[in-house]
Amino acid sequence: MERVARTRWTPDHISRIEKPMLSLQPRGGYVVADVKRQLDRVASLMRAGQPVPPISTAGLRQARFREGYSPESVKALFDNVAEWQRQLSQQQEAVEVAAGERPAPERAGLTWSREQQVWVREITFVSTRFGSSYETDQVDDFLDNVLRAMANGEPLPDIRSAQFHMARPGRGGYDAAAVDHFLDQLERIRPLS
Structure with a gap:
């Protein structure tokens, strides 16, 4: 169990x-x-x-x-x-x-570097009310899941299937192009072991 x-x-x-x-x-x-x-x-x-x-x-x-x-x-x-x-x-x-x-690290199978974890933790996206933007809560929740997986030595959530709702006009959200670019970079990183 x-x-x-x-x-x-x-x-x-x-x-x-x-x-x-x-x-x-x-x-x-x-x-x-x-x-x-x-x-x-x-x-x-x-x-x-x-x-x-x-x-x-x-x-x-x-x-x-x-x-x-x-x-x-x-x-x-x-x-x-x-x-x-x-x-x-x-x-x-x-x-x-x-x-x-x-302890959890001995049960974990993957090792993510501190630099990789800091990179994900410190990423910031510009909030915009104009143009294409994603719901901030959904992007933040996804990043929390990525950080949790890294901390537990698990594979990252499936990045290709990550989908975020577009922010409602005038409400504001994270710039979609910046988020997509980050996800492309995230998909290319690999654990140390």
Whole structure:
């Protein structure tokens, strides 16, 4: 029977993401909707007991003439999530070792390099309201699945069959050409072993 590793997120973790205490600033902060979209994705992973891959602020737009979240407070929250994940992963590994179970890397068959994982984790796509664009949540979910596969030493999800809905006009989404180009590159990478 295959065991699915779960991350034991606490109600406090989830509450701190669902009701973040982020500072607002009159100009130059991150667009509130962009931050909220990232946090919604994190909260859904936490509620599902899934690990949360590191979150980058690189894809967040800055509000030039409107109020936005202060970059310092957003980065601090994202760093907190990464630290929570690290601590929970260490606790889970300690439980597995104490129970005599083999750690996941020994069960895994493939080795993805740190550089490959960082490349996927740090990829950012320009959001656009005009032209062809994909639903951001669907692209983000696919990238989460790719990172999870790499971390678990598994084959990547089938890239050729990845399909994303086009974003509704005026709503905005990730530039489709940039996403397609990234997927072409992703399809060519190979694990170390």
